[in-house]
Amino acid sequence: MTSDKDHLQRALDLAAKGIGLVSPNPLVGCVIVSGDGEVVGEGTYFKDEVIHAEAIALQQAGERARGGTAFVSLEPHGHHGKTPPCTEALINAGIKRIVCPIEDPNPLVSGKGFARLREAGIEVSVGPLADEAAKLNEKFICWHTKGRPFVHLKLAMSLDGRISLKKSVSTALSGDAARYRVQQLRHEHDAILVGSNTAVTDNPSLTDRSGLPRLRPLARIILDNRLRLPLDSILATTTEEASTIVFTNCIDPESIARLTDKGVNVIPVEGGARNIVGVLEELKKLEIQSVLIEGGTEVAGAAIESGVVDKVTFILSPIIIGGHDAPVAIGGKGVESLAEATRLKDLEITRYGEDIEITGYTSS
Ligand SMILES: NC(=O)c1ccc[n+]([C@@H]2O[C@H](COP(=O)([O-])OP(=O)(O)OC[C@H]3O[C@@H](n4cnc5c(N)ncnc54)[C@H](OP(=O)(O)O)[C@@H]3O)[C@@H](O)[C@H]2O)c1
Known part of the structure; x- marks a missing residue:
């Protein structure tokens, strides 16, 4: 029965x-x-x-x-x-x-x-x-109980916790199955967010290529105080397909106009894009209920330090990069003791081909 x-x-x-x-x-x-x-x-x-x-x-x-x-x-x-x-x-x-x-x-x-x-x-x-x-x-529960968008940090990394070969180098670490998994994660969210170095180095498209139907295109967000997003980047030249939103403290009208002429939505934030809580408040005004942060090191570190990350997904590839130049996953100041470290709960571990996804929740 x-x-x-x-x-x-x-x-x-x-x-x-x-x-x-x-x-x-x-x-x-x-x-x-x-x-x-x-x-x-x-x-x-x-x-x-x-x-x-x-x-x-x-x-x-x-x-x-x-x-x-x-x-x-x-x-x-x-x-x-x-x-x-x-x-x-x-x-x-x-x-x-x-x-x-x-x-x-x-x-x-x-x-x-x-x-x-x-x-x-x-x-x-x-x-x-x-x-x-x-x-x-x-995401809906966070929206109503915390009064802000749900924040999910996702990073692909080597077994030794490096997210690329060098800071200024774009490196595809994951295999095909894990890459499709990332598209599914994008599909679940209203927006995807990266730092300006990632936008400049990787020239990403940051689109939902899951092939699944969605009501609103995934909004693409860049934290960029110096307005470094190149005018010929994919993010600046595809604003008719999906919105590109830049958060900044730059008030130079000419720099702003160059981007807005391309259809980029430039939003000034008090305290600049470093004020992640302020950025989330602006996203709430746009009815963006969930954000997938995809790096890089500095932005991931700032998000963890600001205490706004609800969920974390690390996708580990069975490779070891080593050296001192390869950027680690999480930047920022770090912590002095294990008691202050971010401990994840409700862990889920899933294999995608040779890659291993670890997902868990923070206590934020
Ligand atoms: N494996 C992965 O999953 C993955 C994902 C993404 C990127 N990456 C790699 O990561 C590397 C880039 O990482 P990155 O640490 O150099 O750069 P990033 O985190 O992408 O960007 C850092 C820049 O963002 C700006 N920013 C604005 N608001 C910020 C905030 N609240 N917190 C921190 N930064 C803020 C800062 O410049 P301004 O102050 O001038 O705005 C800062 O210099 C690249 O090699 C890229 O390929 C790997």
Whole structure:
């Protein structure tokens, strides 16, 4: 017999189909099971289709929803927004029981949806697969609980922690499988961020080449106080395909105009691009819910030191570079004691061809 957890897992899998297609809203999936245990409706929320996952699943189920159970990946909303409240749709359809892993972190919705459903006599179970559901919506949860975009630092490195052969040299360290994995990581995020040296040295395109659908093009962000981004760089010449945003403390109108003429969005920040917290505040204004930081050494070090990194992914290739000139992964001042070091938790270790991905969460 299919268990509650199996149905809920299916609801999470349905929700995950919305990755790249819902930000800044949450990922939501819903499964409706009839009173005699048959799956009669399934729905996924996609932002541009407006209709919520619960409404899609209920539409499919029709009268067979009466007396049934709804498995929803996130607390159904009970407020009147762009769409009618999902709580009312579930109540009107005659749903008897709701199983849901977590409350919605959005203060507009949090707890209110469950309260409304209970008030209408529906049995509400909260809690199964809570960790999995929170991880699925980690960007949305960060947005509402920390009031800033989710920050994920990703670096490819040798076994001895070097990220290129030399500071001024672009070095592709990972194999094909790990490189596709990086495209999947880009796909999950609203923006990708690098330092000015990386933009100048690597001349990257910083695009999402996962081949998966996305609603908004990945925004490309460069921290560049001296406005060194070359006018003929890929980032400056492809602004019609995806936005290029430069954060800076440069106020020279001519330097700014040279970039804005190419379609680059130059945003001055108080304290300059070194003020990463200020940069995140500006990104929030642009409704960018998540940022993937892809280096280099200085920017990675500054991000760790500023305490804004939520998640870290290191992709290790089985090579040893050595020497004193090859840049290490994380710059900055470093720490004086192990107690001050950033310790990762909830580690996941995955192989991609010969490369090994280690992902974990900070305590930020
Ligand atoms: N393996 C990998 O995953 C990977 C990824 C990316 C890069 N790389 C390699 O890393 C090397 C470049 O690293 P890098 O350390 O020289 O340069 P970087 O971190 O890319 O850029 C550093 C520059 O960014 C500017 N900046 C602006 N805001 C900053 C902030 N908040 N924190 C730090 N810097 C800020 C600074 O110049 P201003 O003050 O003038 O703005 C600084 O000099 C290259 O060899 C590149 O190929 C490897």
